[in-house]
Amino acid sequence: MxxxxxxxxxxxxxxxxxxxxxxxxxxxxxxxxxxxxxxxxxxxxxxxxxxxxxxxxxxxxxxxxxxxxxxxxxxxxxxxxxxxxxxxxxxxxxxxxxxxxxxxxxxxxxxxxxxxxxxxxxxxxxxAGITAITALRDKAHLMPGERLLIRGATGGVGFVATQLGKAMGAHVTGLASAKNLGLARELGADVALDYRDPGVLGKFDVILDTVGRDLDTFRRLLTARGRMVAIAFDLAHPARTLGYVAANSLRPTRWVRAFSGNxxxxxxxxxxxxxxxxxxxxxxxxxxxxxxxxxxxxxxxxxxxxxxxxxxx
Structure with a gap:
């Protein structure tokens, strides 16, 4: 005892x-x-x-x-x-x-x-894999063959989400720092890009955001039936971020949703x-x-x- x-x-x-x-x-x-x-x-x-x-x-x-x-x-x-x-x-x-x-x-x-x-x-x-599973499988309903973008692909949640997205059959694009691009590829990212200068990103079916800033910029990258799950928010402007997510969570298309880990x-x-x-x-x-x-x-x-x-x- x-x-x-x-x-x-x-x-x-x-x-x-x-x-x-x-x-x-x-x-x-x-x-x-x-x-x-x-x-x-x-x-x-x-x-x-x-x-x-x-x-x-x-x-x-x-x-x-x-x-x-x-x-x-x-x-x-x-x-x-x-x-x-x-x-x-x-x-x-x-x-x-x-x-x-x-x-x-x-x-x-x-x-x-x-x-x-x-x-x-x-x-x-x-x-943190619990958060990744909930975000990709239970909230975004990621399907094989879909295009997945992960912001923070080598971070605390992102490193699991990158592996999980690949295991679920998605085409994974990971945004990370320049020094971590090799790691993002090792984790399963099909494409790894420097978040500071990613170039033209194209469209994605699912976006997992672990950063919390510039949500509207990334929401514009969603396909017509795309879904974004945000698991972080801008600590400098928490009310603004929460308000943005709330306003966009009920959209029938290109929605943005958040959740509390459980x-x-x-x-x-x-x-x-x-x-x-x-x-x-x-x-x-x-x-x-x-x-x-x-x-x-x-x-x-x-x-x-x-x-x-x-x-x-």
Whole structure:
């Protein structure tokens, strides 16, 4: 059994990565339907950076201290369900912050077994695959032979989406930085272009936007029956971006839609099947220990990330 206290990462004001600090907090007690997990790894996500910096005040509130971390890979300590046994390696994510800690209690239906092919850091790098699956398969309904454009083809979600789009039979065009064009092709992009100067792009059936800026410019690249899914927004003008998406989400053609990530066991099982089939592979840019999570946030803010920034516990 774990101790009654544990180390966790908190912050007591909005600001740069330096506001993150390690502290001692009570070890969570799992409630009905929850699993207590000893955390081994987690990923760093753009939304967390926006929350920590205070750029999402309408959503994040003013109560402190706050916790950080939304996904995890770890070992089951208290199963809480017949689906798991003590020691099982599981992965998952939720809407409640706090996975940057030694232990975390998470609803059982947001967890599944990690594929045997992956170690904890690799698994953490792939958890954004849930977003990619939801965007391409469930929202855009990507079909074989369609033309897919991915903005940010080698980033935290884009690197999985590039592989997934190719596995789903699409013709994939990836936009990335000049230094990452080779990686985009390795991941499966049929065409890899420098996002700073892509030239004439043509028309696309589906666009996955992981950037959040210039949405209208890219919407004009959609075919008559094209669909755009936006999973990021311009942090300098969040209301403008959200308003644009809302105004265009109900269009019968050339629509733009967004969604909030919702990791569930069935989606994690789908991701596992892609991994086991060898169609989606992990990509860890850098791994930091929990005590250096501020450096992990700083690395993601500096940009140019290839795959995922991971924190190991």
């Amino acid at each position: 774990p101790s009654t206290s544990m180390r966790a990462i908190t912050y007591d004001r909005y600001g740069p990565p330096d506001v993150l600090r390690g502290t001692t907090v009570p070890t969570p007690v799992p409630g009905p339907g929850e699993v207590l997990v000893r955390v081994r790894a987690l990923s760093v996500n753009g939304g967390e950076l926006a929350m920590r910096s205070g750029k999402l005040l309408p959503f994040s509130g003013k109560r402190f201290p706050k916790r950080i971390g939304v996904d995890l890979v770890g070992e089951v300590v208290e199963p809480g369900t017949s689906r798991f046994a003590v020691g099982d390696l599981v992965w998952g994510g939720g809407r409640r912050m706090g996975t940057a800690a030694e232990y975390h209690a998470m609803a059982a239906d947001r967890l599944d077994h990690v594929p045997a092919e992956l170690d904890p850091a690799q698994a953490a790098s792939l958890l 990791p569930k066991a069935d989606l994690l099982a789908d991701l596992s099947r892609w991994v086991t089939a060898g169609l989606v592979r992990p990509l860890v840019d850098q791994a930091f220990p929990l005590a250096d999570i501020a450096d992990a946030h700083r690395a993601l803010e500096n940009g140019g990330v290839r795959g995922k920034i991971v924190v190991e516990v």
